[in-house]
Structure formats: C-alpha cells, structure tokens
Amino acid sequence: MSRLVVISNRVALPKDVRAGGLASAMQSALAETGGLWFGWSGRLVDEGERTLQRLGDGRVDFALLDLTREEYARYYLGFSNRTLWPLLHFRPSLLDYSRDDFAGYRSVNRLFAEHVARLLQPGDRVWVHDYHLIPLGAELRALGVDAQIGFFLHIPLPPRELLAILPHHEHVFSALAAYDLVGVQTSADLDALTRYFQVEYGATIADGQAVHLPDGRRFRAAAFPIGIDTGRVARAAERAANGAATRRLVTSLEHRRLAIGVDRLDYSKGLPQRFEAFGRFLSRHEEWRAKVSLLQIAPPSRSDVPEYRELRSRLERIAGATNGRYAEPDWVPIRYVNRSFNQATLAGFYRAADVGLVTPLRDGMNLVAKEFVAAQPADDPGVLVLSSLAGAARELTQAVLINPHDPDDIVDALREALAMPLHDRRERWSAMMDHLRRHDITYWRNTFLDALADT
Ligand code: ADQ
Numbered sequence: 001m002s003r004l005v006v007i008s009n010r011v012a013l014p015k016d017v018r019a020g021g022l023a024s025a026m027q028s029a030l031a032e033t034g035g036l037w038f039g040w041s042g043r044l045v046d047e048g049e050r051t052l053q054r055l056g057d058g059r060v061d062f063a064l065l066d067l068t069r070e071e072y073a074r075y076y077l078g079f080s081n082r083t084l085w086p087l088l089h090f091r092p093s094l095l096d097y098s099r100d101d102f103a104g105y106r107s108v109n110r111l112f113a114e115h116v117a118r119l120l121q122p123g124d125r126v127w128v129h130d131y132h133l134i135p136l137g138a139e140l141r142a143l144g145v146d147a148q149i150g151f152f153l154h155i156p157l158p159p160r161e162l163l164a165i166l167p168h169h170e171h172v173f174s175a176l177a178a179y180d181l182v183g184v185q186t187s188a189d190l191d192a193l194t195r196y197f198q199v200e201y202g203a204t205i206a207d208g209q210a211v212h213l214p215d216g217r218r219f220r221a222a223a224f225p226i227g228i229d230t231g232r233v234a235r236a237a238e239r240a241a242n243g244a245a246t247r248r249l250v251t252s253l254e255h256r257r258l259a260i261g262v263d264r265l266d267y268s269k270g271l272p273q274r275f276e277a278f279g280r281f282l283s284r285h286e287e288w289r290a291k292v293s294l295l296q297i298a299p300p301s302r303s304d305v306p307e308y309r310e311l312r313s314r315l316e317r318i319a320g321a322t323n324g325r326y327a328e329p330d331w332v333p334i335r336y337v338n339r340s341f342n343q344a345t346l347a348g349f350y351r352a353a354d355v356g357l358v359t360p361l362r363d364g365m366n367l368v369a370k371e372f373v374a375a376q377p378a379d380d381p382g383v384l385v386l387s388s389l390a391g392a393a394r395e396l397t398q399a400v401l402i403n404p405h406d407p408d409d410i411v412d413a414l415r416e417a418l419a420m421p422l423h424d425r426r427e428r429w430s431a432m433m434d435h436l437r438r439h440d441i442t443y444w445r446n447t448f449l450d451a452l453a454d455t
Contacts, residue, residue, distance in 0.1 A: 004035040004449075005147075007116060007136060008129035009076070011039040011062055013055070022154075022367075024229055025441040029449070030060045038063045038116055044072050052115060065115055067108065074104020077304050080132045083166070086307075088131060089268045089362045090158050092165050094307060102168065106135060113139030120147060125452060128179070130154045135171075138178035150452040151176065152183040152224065155364040156391070160196045170200065177217045180455040183224040183448050185364045185391040190223045220455050224448045225395060227440040228370045230433075233347055237375035240348025245341075249295075250352050256331070257292040257418060260353035262346060262368050263360075264301040265338070267311050270359040270387065270404040271298060272318055275334060277359075277410035279322040282333060284411060290331045292418060294357070295349070299340040312338075350375035355417040356384045359404040363390035369399070373432045381429035383417035385410070395435055398428035 012023030030037060041053055041064035053064040067075070078101030086094035113136055120126070126149040128136050137149045163169055173196060176182050184190050190208075197203035197211050204212045212218045240246050249258075259278070263269040278294045298315070302308045319336045326333045341349070350356065356372035369384060369392040376382050386392060386399035393401055400417055402409040 001033045002123040002125050003121060004030055004033045005116070005120065005124050005126045006030060006035065006037045006129070007112065007126065007133060008037075008039050009080075009132040010042065011037045011064065013062060014057075014060075022226070022441070024232075025445045027060065028442070029445050034059055036061045036063060036119060038065070038112070038119070040064070040076075041066050043067075044069050063115070063119060065112065071104055071108050071111075074101045075108035076132070077302070079105035081302055081305055082307075084131045084134075084172075085155070085268075087162065087166055088155050088158060090156070090162065091267070091362075092162060094267070095165065097167055099167075106171075109133060109135040110139050112136055113143055113145075116140065117143045117145055120145060123147075125449070126150070127152070127449075127452070134173070135175040138175040141178045148180050148452055148455060149178070150181040150183065150448065150455075151179040152448065153189070153364070154185070154226070156186075156362055157184055157189040157192045159192050160199055163192075163196055164200075174201065176221075177211070177213055177219050179219055181448070181452045182219060182221045183451075184221070185223065185225055186394050187223050188394075189364075189391075190221055193221050220451070222451060224444055224451075225391060225439065226365050226367070227436065227444045228367055228374060229442075230370075230374045230436045230440045233343070233371050233374035236344045237347035237351040238377075240344050241351050241377075243345070243348055245345045246348035246352050249349060253293065253352075254330075256290070257355075258353045259292060259294045259355040259357050259414065259417075260349060260372070261294065261296045261298070261357045261359075262350075262372075263296075263298050263358075265298040265308065265312060265315070266301060267307060268360055268362050269298075270361045271296070271311070271315055273361070273404050273407060274357055274359045274410065275315060275318040275322060277407040277414070278334060279318070279325070280407050281411045281414050282322070282326050285415060288415075288418070289326060290328050292354075293331070293333060293335055295335045295337070295353070297337045297339070297341065297346070297349070300338055347371065347375045350382075351377060354382045355414065356382060356386075357410075357414075358384065358390065358392075359387045359402065359410060360390050361387070361404050363387070363392070365391040367392075369396060370436055373399075373429065374436055376429055376433075378426075378429070378433075380422065381425050383420050383425055383428070384432070385413045385417055395439070396432050398431045 043066045045066045050066045055062040082096040358369040384399040387404045388401045400413045
C-alpha cells in the first residue's frame, strides 16, 4: 500500500496527552500504511534558526518545522484565527483582515509546501487538514507535485455570500480546486462549497460531487462526517467509573444531579449563552435549586488572540454572578474549571453526568457530543442537549435539540432532560450509540482515503 503523508498545523506525537480521536485515527492510519506526519513544531525561533526536526519509530515519521514569531503572528494568530476562523463560523463582525496577515498565511503555506515536496516519494498519497492550510495543495502543485492530494475541512463552510466578504477570497478558496478530493463535515458545507464554485467560477457539478471548472480543472467534493473511537471511549468510561477522579466527583455531588459541558474556551462554543441559560433555569425553576450543578470544563485556547481573553473575563463574570446569587454554603451552581483532563478522566466525568450540554453557536461537527453519548452506561444513560447548529445534530437526531441563541430553549431542554423517564433515555441513547458504533473514526478515515483512491 502506498505511503500516507498527513499535513496539519500541529501534529500529535505518540506520547502526546492531548491526543484525541483525530490524533489516534491518524496515528493508526499512518501505522497501517507506513507514513509521515508533517506540521509546525510548536517552537518559535528567530529568522535563520529554523530547523526541521525528524522523529520516528521506523514505521511512522514525524517532520516538525519551526516558525518565526512573525510567521506565527501573521499566519496562525492573524489570518487563520482572526480572519478565517470567525468568518467560517458565521461571525463576520469578528473578522479582522490585514494584507500583511494574508501575505504571512500564503508564505507559511509556501514554506510548508517546499519542505513537504522535498520529503515526498513516488506513489505517496497526501492528506492535508484544515483551514490553516487551504492553499497548500496549490503550492505543492506549483512545485510540480503530481501525487494524489486530499483536503479535509474540520470547521463549517458558510454560504457564498459570507465567503465573499473576505477580501481576495478567490485567492483562498479557488485553491481548493488543486486538490483531488475536498472533504467537509456535512451536506450543508458541501452545498456551500459547490454553490461557491458555481457562482464564482461558473463551475458545473456532476452527481452532486464532481466539480468541473471552465478552465479544465476538476476535483471531487463530498461530506465525510467525522466520528470518534466509539469503542475506546465506551471502554474508557466504564473503567473510569471506578477510578479515583470520577469517584471524587460523584462523592462531592452528594446525590445531586449533574450537567456537564466540555469545550475549548472559544467564542464559537456558546459558553456565555450556556451560563446565562443555567442561571435562568435556576431562577425559573426554584425546585431545582441546590439539586443540580453545572460542571463546565473549559481549558483556555488561543490566549494570544484578544477575543479569547475577552471571552474568558466575560465567563468569569457570569459564573461569579450566578454563583453569588444562588449558591448555598454547601452547594455551588456552576463549577467552572479552566484546565485540560486526559480523555479517560473526561470519559468518567461524562458517565457520571445526567445531562451533556453541548450548545455551540456553530460547530463543524463537535466531538464532545459524540464522546458524551459513547461514555453513557446502557442501563441508565444520560441525556444529550445539543445545538442544532453543530454538525453533530445532523446525525444525533435523538438528542434534545436546541437553538443556542434562545436561552429559553436551553432552559426547557434542561428541564426535559432532567425529568426524562428511563425508557425514553434508553431509546434515544441506543439509536445514537448504534449510529456512533457504525460511523466511528476508522469508518471516517477509510471512507475518505477510499474516495481519494477513486479520484
Ligand atoms: P474543536 O473545535 O476542538 O475541533 P471538538 O470537536 O469538540 O472541537 O473537539 C474537541 C476535542 O478536545 C474533543 O475530543 C474533546 O474531548 C477534547 N477536549 C475538549 N476539552 C477538553 C479538556 N478540558 N481536556 C481534554 N480534552 C478536551 C474541530 C472543529 C469541530 C470538529 C473537530 C474534529 O471545530 O467542529 O468536530 O475539529 O473535526
């Protein structure tokens, strides 16, 4: 089988404790076929001190490239996370564009391409990941690379009218035509993609998937909803149920009920709305005061971006105000924890919770929703409350679906979830779990790579 070359902004090394579903899927794909994972080393260096670090165990190689501070500021903090991230999450008012950032984004993509091109061997298949690296395929083609190259976008793709807000958007999104296969999370993202190419370039679409441009370029586009390692999460949750961390959590609840949220601290995740709704729930349903807590785990991310720092202070204010208003000497409504936990510990926490609150304003998929379901015990499963604006809502239709912009919707859903009879909970959970077992992370990776091989 031909070698697989994976390229993403960051790589997950085998001993990386942050490694989630995607990391393990990539590691096992690379281990099966032999492979190379290329990405930023996470190190910032001065110009002239850049190194390409090579690590590996013979079967899987890692190539880690340093960036300069200037490149990090323009490519990563600037264009990737202050321009593309808000725009692709339907938040154009947060978009901050600068030509210098765009130039930095393009030059880091060119830099990646130059290093990757030197490492490629005949017959390699290349899989590029996410919005940081949209132009990478076109840069590789410009260097004469004719390998099969696939691209997967992990975050949403909004309609053409929003994409067209981006200055010089054609230089960014037309680069997708350089790939053999472009994968997105949902059919809505796929519709947005094909419509963009139709309207902007007069492309024709065959079979809903084959995009033909008038200049002769063609590529295939399809939806590949990402899954989780369902069996592994379920086993980890079962084991963790008797572990020290879960037992401490359960003991501290003193038989009270628990709702849980687990998210990177990001404005796309709807955290202020969730906190506000929890406060409104306690205000409206006095009978639940001192009977249920919200455990929100939210490790800070992208703290160098001002919008993320502002979000953090806002959440501290809301949590403080809600706790000040409703707390009792022996009970706190919102337990707000700003740190990471390993996947096994999280699985135990999910299992201990009665309700999973997943309320993003927009999300490509949302793996937490899937992990929460996979971690539940079959005989007494908790209830997932899920934003209809997350990609996961298209698959997990038995969740209690809400619109995160309507706090009353979250209030009603919480009440429904906390009161849901066992029979209903089991029925909903079985249907979702069945889906997650069949469409796990291995299924996702194989369907993408099979489709790439067919292009
Ligand atoms: P994210 O925006 O990071 O991913 P999500 O899909 O929820 O969002 O994945 C987060 C992952 O990090 C989960 O596996 C979760 O368990 C883990 N995690 C979150 N908080 C944690 C904590 N405190 N400690 C440890 N682990 C934590 C992007 C897109 C999503 C898409 C994924 C995959 O934004 O829409 O689902 O990629 O394609």
